[in-house]
Amino acid sequence: MNESQRIELLSDLIKINSVNGNEAKIANYLEKKLKENNIKVKVDYFGENSANLIAEIGTGSEAVLCFEGHQDTVAIGEQKQWKYKPFGAEIVGDKLYGRGSADMKSGLAAAVIAMIELNEEQVKIAGKIKLVATSGEEFGAKGAYRLIKGAELDDVSAMIVGEPTAGKVIYAHSGSLNYCVKSYGKAVHSSNPEKGMNAIIGLNYFINAEQKVFANSPVDSILGEFKHSITTISGGSQVNIIPDYAILYGNIRPTRVMNNHKVKEMLNELIRKLNKKYNCQLELEIIHDFFPMSTLKENNFVAQVIKAAQNNFGSKTSLGIINGATDASVYVQKYPNLPVVILGPDTWEVAHQVDEATSINSYMNTIETYKEIAHNFFK
Numbered sequence: 431m432n433e434s435q436r437i438e439l440l441s442d443l444i445k446i447n448s449v450n451g452n453e454a455k456i457a458n459y460l461e462k463k464l465k466e467n468n469i470k471v472k473v474d475y476f477g478e479n480s481a482n483l484i485a486e487i488g489t490g491s492e493a494v495l496c497f498e499g500h501q502d503t504v505a506i507g508e509q510k511q512w513k514y515k516p517f518g519a520e521i522v523g524d525k526l527y528g529r530g531s532a533d534m535k536s537g538l539a540a541a542v543i544a545m546i547e548l549n550e551e552q553v554k555i556a557g558k559i560k561l562v563a564t565s566g567e568e569f570g571a572k573g574a575y576r577l578i579k580g581a582e583l584d585d586v587s588a589m590i591v592g593e594p595t596a597g598k599v600i601y602a603h604s605g606s607l608n609y610c611v612k613s614y615g616k617a618v619h620s621s622n623p624e625k626g627m628n629a630i631i632g633l634n635y636f637i638n639a640e641q642k643v644f645a646n647s648p649v650d651s652i653l654g655e656f657k658h659s660i661t662t663i664s665g666g667s668q669v670n671i672i673p674d675y676a677i678l679y680g681n682i683r684p685t686r687v688m689n690n691h692k693v694k695e696m697l698n699e700l701i702r703k704l705n706k707k708y709n710c711q712l713e714l715e716i717i718h719d720f721f722p723m724s725t726l727k728e729n730n731f732v733a734q735v736i737k738a739a740q741n742n743f744g745s746k747t748s749l750g751i752i753n754g755a756t757d758a759s760v761y762v763q764k765y766p767n768l769p770v771v772i773l774g775p776d777t778w779e780v781a782h783q784v785d786e787a788t789s790i791n792s793y794m795n796t797i798e799t800y801k802e803i804a805h806n807f808f809k
Contacts, residue, residue, distance in 0.1 A: 440539040441519035444528035453565040456501040457481035480565040488555035493587035499538035500567030503530035533781030537592025537774030544800035556808040574760035592774040597743030600772035602724040605684035606755035614711040617674035626672035632710035650685035720759030738802040
């Protein structure tokens with residue numbers, strides 16, 4: 431494919447509104463494109479408009495290299511705040527604008543194009559190359575969870591997730607645990623508060639205790655400090671009524687030393703103690719439970735990837751970590767020893783923003799990097 435064809439494929443993806451739960455149109459587009467290029471592909475539809483896609487080239491019996499990306503995007507928010515149309519795929523200089531351009535349709539398109547071009551060039555593959563495109567990564571990773579219930583990834587030897595990194599090779603990232611705490615009370619008129627039970631007070635006990643229970647958390651040697659935040663809170667319906675219900679939401683970034691299991695144990699124990707000490711009625715609910723991912727820097731696959739990235743993005747390309755979670759947070763639950771790296775165009779910081787954009791140059795570099803990784807992986 432020439433440069434204009436590469437850009438056209440990415441533009442086509444951006445023009446499709448695939449906000450979470452509407453990924454089937456992306457899967458249908460990719461299925462058609464891959465079949466036109468004689469690549470074996472299948473689509474797994476689920477929900478109303480969701481679908482996972484899996485494509486494959488190579489017939490060898492040795493290792494399996496997997497390129498992975500998600501098809502969904504976050505919502506656009508207030509469209510009037512956008513200078514460029516969210517689904518317009520407008521190009522200005524080196525920038526291609528649109529929702530999902532960075533996170534992560536450019537990474538997904540790069541993987542698709544790399545696979546098509548490798549197939550066109552009839553590159554000898556001792557094993558297989560898989561492309562996995564998922565649904566729902568931005569809210570619950572439902573596509574990834576659906577995959578690990580089956581056997582589609584059981585043969586994968588190593589994986590590249592195409593999230594935006596500007597060519598930086600991410601070998602580890604934290605998990606993400608979203609939870610809510612519900613507080614139940616008794617509603618009475620505010621002139622007689624002693625006759626009721628203020629649900630907001632129950633949450634206040636939790637907020638104060640949450641800071642203390644995690645205060646001396648161990649620092650992870652790779653992922654650094656353990657991060658925890660209470661992010662939203664609501665309660666009460668009227669100024670002169672003692673509230674009988676209040677709720678808060680929090681986000682925690684688990685690490686290897688403060689892993690998901692340990693964090694959930696600590697939260698449950700905290701709730702139990704607060705209910706007993708203050709006679710309140712707090713309930714904990716875990717909403718999303720994504721694991722941290724870590725591949726040893728010394729792993730041969732990491733070395734192959736960093737070499738390819740340096741050859742295409744420049745010698746200053748380096749290894750790094752992020753505090754965000756990816757579909758890999760799901761895969762490591764079933765495949766804890768699978769070597770995984772995150773590598774894609776542009777940067778994590780531009781994701782989810784108004785006037786989100788990707789660098790065309792970075793996109794082209796990513797395609798070449800993926801192809802070089804594939805060439806070297808089977809040697």
